Structures are given as structure tokens and as C-alpha cells.
Amino acid sequence: MIQVCDLYYSYGKDEEFAVNGISFEVKEGEIFGFLGPNGAGKSTTQRILTGLLPVQKGKVRVMNVDVSATTPDFYNNIGVSFENPNLYLKLTGIENLEYFASLYDVPTEDPVHLLDMVGLKDVAKKRVGEYSKGMQQRLVFARSLINNPKVLFLDEPVSGLDPSTS
Ligand SMILES: Nc1ncnc2c1ncn2[C@@H]1O[C@H](COP(=O)(O)OP(=O)(O)OP(=O)(O)O)[C@@H](O)[C@H]1O
Ligand SMILES: [Mg+2]
Incomplete structure (x- = not known):
């Protein structure tokens, strides 16, 4: 790969x-x-x-x-979680995932399911600027899975996560 x-x-x-x-x-x-x-x-x-x-x-x-x-197809097939959470702070968690999902030409995951998976379902409608560092990191991880990637790149994905959720 x-x-x-x-x-x-x-x-x-x-x-x-x-x-x-x-x-x-x-x-x-x-x-x-x-x-x-x-x-x-x-x-x-x-x-x-x-x-x-x-x-x-x-x-x-x-x-x-x-x-x-x-080619653009390359990006349809990879997922990336960056070292520093690069999210839209004025959008909510779900809006961030919906926006990024709209950029792909392949079927995408249900944002609510992904938020649930990383323990952010309850704050789905809260602006990301109000998330803690670890919550933002979890959202970036969820975002990296949105296009069901064949190859997943994770740069320090557990940075800022508490042991019970990581
Ligand atoms: N944007 C940049 N411009 C100039 N030099 C850079 C840039 N980013 C990284 N470097 C330099 O490149 C080298 C490698 O940095 P890199 O960020 O790849 O390391 P890393 O292994 O990811 O480190 P860390 O564990 O701290 O995340 C370092 O010497 C750093 O100073
Ligand atoms: Mg690094």
C-alpha cells in the first residue's frame, strides 16, 4: 500500500x-x-x-x-488526521463533518454515527471553538474516516486524549 x-x-x-x-x-x-x-x-x-x-x-x-x-481520486481513498486540529471553529461538530463529507466524490459515512463513535454525539451541535483540545482531536480523527479511506494516515492521533477515551 x-x-x-x-x-x-x-x-x-x-x-x-x-x-x-x-x-x-x-x-x-x-x-x-x-x-x-x-x-x-x-x-x-x-x-x-x-x-x-x-x-x-x-x-x-x-x-x-x-x-x-x-489525481483527485487519490484523495477519495485516503484519510488524514493532522498533528494540529485544523477544524472550522465557528461551525459545529456535525457541520464540520457534513462540510468535509461534501468534498468527496465517494459515498461517505453518516456524521452522527462517527460523532457517536468518538463520544461527541452530545456536543454535535456545539461550535468546535467551544470544544476542549481532546474533543477537537477526536473530531479530527472522526473526520479522517468520513470517506471510508483505504489508507489512513494518523499524526499523533491520541495527543490530548485522556486514557479512558483513547
Ligand atoms: N514548515 C516548516 N518549515 C521549516 N522547517 C520545518 C517545517 N516543519 C518542520 N520543519 C523542520 O523539519 C524537521 C522535521 O520536523 P517534523 O515536524 O517533520 O518532525 P516530527 O518528527 O513530526 O516531530 P514531532 O514529534 O515534534 O511532531 C525539524 O527540524 C523542523 O524544524
Ligand atoms: Mg510531528
Whole structure:
């Protein structure tokens, strides 16, 4: 499902690499834990794998597609949970999910079901700006599942979650 070969990435023009020659492979059905210290390049790698940053050097294939040449269909098939909750704070939880669901060309999950699954059904109609950090993180996780993705990318998905709900 994922093939990364000799991947490098530098944010600047210098030779300081945020990602410095990594290779790995993830097969269908596998859960791959991508671990490393702060600043190791985990989020940068995820940004490249999801097409947010370009491939500068190396080869990256996700679902057998070269991520340098993705089509909208690529995004119909992946789910992404970001390191920092990037939600519409003035919209409610359900409005956020409904909005993001509308961006896909594939059948989407029922927002109420997803909110229920992450324990946010009772606050579905509350503005996300009034959610706690952990509640926002749970909503981002729910959003990553909205299009029934074949590949799910989760960047620190349990950050801010209390042990009883994570
Ligand atoms: N937008 C950016 N512009 C410039 N440099 C960046 C940017 N984002 C990250 N970096 C640098 O790239 C390197 C890797 O950062 P990255 O965020 O990928 O690490 P990480 O492994 O996800 O760390 P953490 O565990 O803290 O989330 C770091 O040296 C960081 O300073
Ligand atoms: Mg990170």
C-alpha cells in the first residue's frame, strides 16, 4: 500500500534535511507505527505521503500511485488526521463533518454515527471553538474516516486524549 524509497526532504535551500534518506514499505492490512524523537521528520514524511509537500528526492508510491502525479481520486481513498486540529471553529461538530463529507466524490459515512463513535454525539451541535483540545482531536480523527479511506494516515492521533477515551 505504501512504498517509500530513499526519501529526502529539505525545507530550505541548504543541505539540512528534515527527512534524510528513509525507506520503508507498508503492506495491505498492516498497521505501521512511525516512531521517532521530536523533529525527526515524521510529520514531514506524512505531508509528502499525502501530497501536501512535493517529492524532492526519492520515490513514494501510495496505493500503487506515484504521489508526484496524484489525481483527485487519490484523495477519495485516503484519510488524514493532522498533528494540529485544523477544524472550522465557528461551525459545529456535525457541520464540520457534513462540510468535509461534501468534498468527496465517494459515498461517505453518516456524521452522527462517527460523532457517536468518538463520544461527541452530545456536543454535535456545539461550535468546535467551544470544544476542549481532546474533543477537537477526536473530531479530527472522526473526520479522517468520513470517506471510508483505504489508507489512513494518523499524526499523533491520541495527543490530548485522556486514557479512558483513547
Ligand atoms: N514548515 C516548516 N518549515 C521549516 N522547517 C520545518 C517545517 N516543519 C518542520 N520543519 C523542520 O523539519 C524537521 C522535521 O520536523 P517534523 O515536524 O517533520 O518532525 P516530527 O518528527 O513530526 O516531530 P514531532 O514529534 O515534534 O511532531 C525539524 O527540524 C523542523 O524544524
Ligand atoms: Mg510531528
